[in-house]
Amino acid sequence: MILFNLSTKVKYPIFETMEKMLLKAVRFCLILMTVASCKKESKSTNTVVEQNDELVQYAVGFDIDKSGDFPVIHVTNPWPNAKQRFTYAFIPKDRLSKITFQKEAYDAVISTPIQNLVVTSTTHIPALESLGGLNKLIGFPDIRYISSMPARQLINSGKIKELGSNQSLNTEMVLEMSPDAVVGFAIDNQNSTYEVLQKSGIPILYNGDWTEQTPLGKAEWIKFFGVLLGKEKEADSIFKTIASSYNQVKELARTAKKRPTVLSGALYKDVWYLPAGKSWAAQFLADANADYLWADSEGTGSLSLSLETALEKGQDAEFWISPSQFTTYDDLINANNHYSEFEAFKNKHLFTFSATKGPTGGLLYYELAPQRPDLVLKDLVHIFHPEVLPNHVLYFFTPLK
Template sequence: ARKAIEKGSIKEVGASGSLDIETVLELAPELIVGYTMDQTPGFVAVLSKAQIPTILFQDWQEQNPLGRTEWIKVMGVLLDKETEANTYFNQVVDNYERVKKIAQRAKTRPTVVSGAVYQDVWYVPGGKSWMATLFSDAQADYLFKDSDQTGSLALSVETVIEKANQAAFWIAPAQHTSWREMKSDQPAYTAIKAFTQKKVVTYALNKGPTGGVLYFEQAALRPDWVLSDLVYFLHPGIMTGYTPHFFNYTTP
């Protein structure tokens, strides 16, 4: 896709909330593939009048990591590449299950906290979320696993610190990349054991050639890589010869 963008064969038509309708009409696509977070975007009705069909993906609502990846089968049908899509999905499933079995050899289940503070609210993954499932499959004891939310939990800083002050690892502290930056941004972070012991693992350091965070670009299609990364950090030595794809320890 990146090469096609550079060649100009993929055109910029705006974001889902502010689609450049004129450009879309000029391109005259056979199909528009988009997504919606809540209500149907207004552009759907406009494109319908122009007889341009629209499909809205809901893959982000899947709580099972492999469930998100399985949406590639829809693209396989649309692009007449069902065999390739099924082969890709099966390979990801096989690798995910392989790594999950490796994680089950671990002798401990280290405690994990996640998320970060934004405008005085600490957002953590819900106990039924995509990320919580990955923590479980990586043999981690996610400290907010008992909540029923499939999205994020909005909690006070005090609530998180009270429950997670002894967490052994801090995974995915939002877009933070630096330990010093985190301390400056929110001094309360120093109350977390994982922070003081510098066991904070972030996805925000690995970026593509244009500065995009690779985790956001690829993780939904490579949950096996996400799981592998988590197992690598949570259970040192168990993933022999492995190099993480998305995660790294925060820099000083």
């Protein structure tokens, strides 16, 4: 399937070495971590040229400061519950010799637009493609998880190199490549590879898109790449289009006359994992005007339940969304006969994103969904309220076979 990019007119196939981590832990639920958000004053003391009003509207993990002679990004939540903050300066090459600044005031100083870079999560790929920056990408860990066809063409032609895995990035190869920047993600502040690269003069830019708690918050990180690539206006335009599309579908869903009840998740080693009430996944269900049965639960991550608890509360749910890795009813029954006791199972109202894969087996949802939450919401609204969005063709989710 092909997605026509709304803003750049670039075709994008049907959004983590991150996926590798998620397939091990998040495969059985959509895990959203707690985000500690805080804004930070720019360390720069340059002349004011533009105010910061509404430069970042939905994301809480970063902000963009354009009050000085060059853009500054503050990453305030690089990983869950982070106490460390990062400040990055992005100085246009044609103005570098004309600007006076204190380099030690920033965690990294980047000359833009960059010529080449390394990224470490498949969620970074759609932003690069949308902004016409895939040709800057020279390396990626676990390239088999990338589903974008344009990116795979670059991989096949040898222009994007395999760099091992994010947890053990091939340091020697990265040092030899000497990229202008490495866009990394981390689950905490313990990453010896990043420390080695940074000490060698390669800037490390932490991207915390995966810690955002809202669909549009995740998508807004395209503006991070807009600054990095020197395409801020394009990034802003693309995000505005996505946000407008999402909000329009959300308002349309509110016109539905009924809010169907919804169950999610499945068992893994006798524990039923499903999204907590304030998670990213639960927000999608709320915006699709569905009655998620655990919407009132606390937390932004996942809940761990027994089969008995899930059955007691979710047995009569009208729909069952994202049943872990399962893609067929036979798979469910073979795993546990008790799955057949749920009404959604009996009525064949199960839908999964696990069956929609890229050419090398990567789950497309993990790569593209964070940047295109409007497509996710359209899928869910079509599933729950087909009369409201009758002509939509399911993109990520498919009925179980």
